Amino acid sequence: MIWGACVLFLQTDTASVLLEVIGYIRFLHDQIEGGKINSLDFHRKDDLLVTASEDDSVCFYHIANAKLIKTTYHKKHGADRICFTHHPSSVICSLRHNLESTGEALRYLSMYDNRCLRYFKGHKERLLILWSMVRILSA
Numbered sequence: 700m701i702w703g704a705c706v707l708f709l710q711t712d713t714a715s716v717l718l719e720v721i722g723y724i725r726f727l728h729d730q731i732e733g734g735k736i737n738s739l740d741f742h743r744k745d746d747l748l749v750t751a752s753e754d755d756s757v758c759f760y761h762i763a764n765a766k767l768i769k770t771t772y773h774k775k776h777g778a779d780r781i782c783f784t785h786h787p788s789s790v791i792c793s794l795r796h797n798l799e800s801t802g803e804a805l806r807y808l809s810m811y812d813n814r815c816l817r818y819f820k821g822h823k824e825r826l827l828i829l830w831s832m833v834r835i836l837s838a
Contacts, residue, residue, distance in 0.1 A: 722765070738829070740782040740790075749790050749810070751778035757792060759810050771813050776806070780829035789816070793826040805829075 739750040746763035755777045759769045777795025784791055788811040793804060804826055805819035 737778070737795075738780040738782075742783045742787055745787045747783070747787055749781055749783060751781040751792060755795070757781060757790070757808070757810070759788075769810060769813075771808075771810070780826055782829050791829065793829050795825065 735753045737751045737753060739748060741748050741762075746761060748760040748762050750758045750760070752758065755773050757771045757773065757778050758767060759771075760766065761768055773792070775796070778792050779795040780793040781790055783789070784807070788809060790808050790810060792806050792808055794806065804821060806815050807817040807819070808814070809816050
């Protein structure tokens with residue numbers, strides 16, 4: 700009897716998690732109008748999500764409230780891969796366009812005031828993977 704109750708609890712917990720994930724996916728699907736999402740990242744502590752889309756937009760979401768907080772557009776260089784940094788309103792974004800001319804591959808962006816805090820140069824091709832060192836160092 701106790702085993703059956705544990706299995707039922709696990710099934711209910713798993714079902715609620717799956718329903719929550721499906722809700723997030725539906726929310727994201729409804730929010731994307733212009734293009735596909737290239738990359739997304741969840742903040743490690745806060746209920747935040749950031750996405751980079753093919754329409755060169757970066758969207759910042761509060762996932763507990765299912766609310767779009769801010770959208771910024773980066774038409775000149777594009778937005779390809781994205782991840783949070785140590786701060787909830789700062790992200791690192793890889794570029795999609797003009798890599799050969801500028802030599803810039805990464806930008807450190809402040810979502811709070813929509814400005815680039817720093818450029819990182821060195822790559823001439825698109826980056827395929829962008830992973831936050833904060834996660835690696837805190838693991």
